[in-house]
Amino acid sequence: MSITIAMYSHDSVGLGHARRNRAIAHALAADLPRLTGETVGGLLIAGHPDAARDSLPAGWDWLVLPGFTHTTAGYAARRMSLPAEQMSALRGATVAAAVDAVSPDLFIADRHPFGVGGELTEALDLLRGRPDCRTVLGLRDVLDAPEAAGREWDAVGGAERVAEAYDQMWIYGDAAVYDPRRTGEIPAALAAKGRTTGYLAHGRPDDDGAPAARPYVLTMVGGGSDGAHIALASALSEPPAGHRHLIVTGPQMPTEDVARIREAVDRRQESSPGRGGEPRVQVLRSAGNVPALVRDATAVVSMAGYNSVAEVMATTTPALLVPRHTRRAEQPRRTAALAAIGALDSLPAVELSPQALTRWLAGAVNRRTPRDQVDLDGLTRVGGFAAELIGAARTTPTEVPAHA
Template identity: 30%
Template sequence: MTYRVLLIEPPSSCQELLADILQQHGAEVEIVQNVSKNDAVTLRWNYDMVCADARLAQDMGFGAVGDLRSEKGTPLWVMTADRDNACVRRLVESCGASALMTRPYSSRQWHSFIRYSMTKKRRLFDKQPPRILMYSHDTIGLGHTRRNANIGESILRKRPDASILMLIGCPAGLVFDTPLGIDFIKLPSLVKQSRHDWRPEQLNISGSRMRDLRSRLIREAVNAFEPHAMLVDHVPGGVWNELLPTFENLATNDSHRPFVALGLRDILDEPDLLRRRWQDDGTGEIIHRHYDEIFVYGDPDIYDTVTAYGLEEFAAGRVQSLGYVANRALPSSRDRLRQRLGIKDRPLVLITGGGGRDAFGLMTVCLDALASLESAERPMALLVPGPLMDPAARHVIHERAAAMGVFCFDRLPDLSAYCAAADMLIGMAGYNSSVEALAEGLPTLLIARNGPSAEQMIRAECFQERGLVDSFCADDLEAGRLASYLRQVSVRERFTPAINLDGAERAAARLLEGARTRHDFLATPASA
């Protein structure tokens, strides 16, 4: 579908970013530096959407800007660096702007408003929009929530009118930028003590009371939201089987039961151990009774998840290998971010600790390694300790980094964009950091933690055997070894990995198809 957009914006790097995003949505973009008052009436009929810088809009006069909101209902966005400016507020109110965008812009927010405007303008959907509910229990990191958020964004690319409600356990809440259409309910936090043992993190209550609290919140959310499809990540019954009351309740009313899918990353744990546990604790029976499909977020040519964990034993004929779930950076990301950081042509190493709970050792050793290098051989570095790191430990990392002239951000709103900007990644061997680095063809050194499960060790070994990454165990982490990698940043070259990265798009398509199959009143997009 062709969509014509007028961008009234003075020359800046912002132009490139906006053009990238708009063109990804099939838009034809015309950029002008200004529009006279007399031009406004003519232009309003020729574009499906107008984006105007607030300063230029004021020069045109409030009335002329209002004319851009023609009888056709053309969406108008006003962009500003000063949201609290009284003139800007009057402008937005007087011209009936659809949205006020504040610099620095988030690419995901632009995606949101584009999708919103396209849906409102063309009225693509003529019946009840889909409602998707997602569950992720995260206790140590951010991986389960990140995967679900990526899939949610893919759903909104296909169905901009969808509503996606995420039930999340991550102690930091939803720390990612997400588009309009995604919201979340924060479940009370847990902390993982061992492979299959959790306890309340913040509330001074018993495990049984916590289980009852979380289970009731989940059940009531599902009852009130009435999803057409549900996606559960990683834990089939939820923590302490907290999802079972909801599943049993749904089973009593099959005519309104949602399509239910289980999402599994490529590597879960040591295969024999996990298969025995699933047989012994009833997880296999939960999968068999309550799930319509299993989504595997991996590539069987890299690791045969279905065979390793015997998934067909639990859900014969219902297992889908979809590919890895990863964000892809916009084409302008590398130049734009490097310009923002002021690093020009210097090599940049990105050092990420995932969620951050166990990343203090990695951050400390990386800083030691950087300090051991002569200034001429030291690359620029950007540390990301993670939002879940202990605040006192994070403060130590920030102080050391500042003293050494090293960039340090607690979290990144868009890891894929920074992977595009960097020349090497050093990070924990979790799913998301590993896959997003591979998606950008970024030379990568993975540091695999030795527990509480075997997941990271297996992934690092598997990727290294195929020449996709270098890796070693966190137990062997030491500054001298890291320093040798840091010296190689400028000579490492990007590559194109031969792996399937379509997991998010394919999971989104399966969820929407599953919802449509069970609820045939859902509309499909009308042809434009």
């Protein structure tokens, strides 16, 4: 026999949702065959074409939907000239056709239980009619301020509706550090279905990429769509003595912002060339081997998105997080929780400057930051969680629907 997994992420801003699913796909591909004795393959359904740049295990593939972007007025088509409602209908029909064709044993949706504009509703209705399929809603460690999270649950029909659609909820964090069930971000009707995995940190997939010449410090801003202010401040900061500074802008940073950062680096190089004329600051658009770059850096400056933080937490590299302070309270709340236990340092965006980064980097390169106090082994647990669900589905009598 074989096991088929389908995973969904909406991907309107950044690549965090798709990359979280991709990390889980690699973990399931590694562990489920050992746990079940069966081969495993799957389909990752994503909403941004850049997601498909990342490799998948053998037997897995990407399905990239027409894209949404998030605007001040709500969701809008990224490229197509279609109203949001028609985009949701197009994407929903595509997802439903895909899950009908692959007939998954397990379906995992990241963060948005019914997708954009309810686009997952048809697919979930289809899967609920199949007693041999289980459904999981995956949530990051922090959602938002409790009142904002409550409004989002209400907007999709309430926690009870979500609980009817999903068999389990996996929370990708350490409840001893931050538990969204205790803060009120997850309603009581859903909390009973929740299982914390630990952060998806150790064992993240690491694609090939050129290693950086050591020693170096690193700045990374996730997908890059709203990280130009951090990358520019890093470009204007002074690298610690004897160090190079590697800045990864992310593939989604606007080209005009990348140009400004490169111009700042060029001006600094002209006024203060490195030894032998070598550039002291290097700007990369993207890198497939970010986990390795973080591990080998002497210090890292980063935004506080889930995946960036997970990559940092898997190492002992000192880290300074500059959380996004717009749209959601997610990043400041995550940063505060981890800073409170000494796992990293934080800098509010309003205090960001080249001088502040210069001071922090100069001290950080002389130390390491152990993070043994945090549960970072989520990727080693999801295989066991999945095996339990799939096994339970296969032992459910066919005349009793699994979701009854």
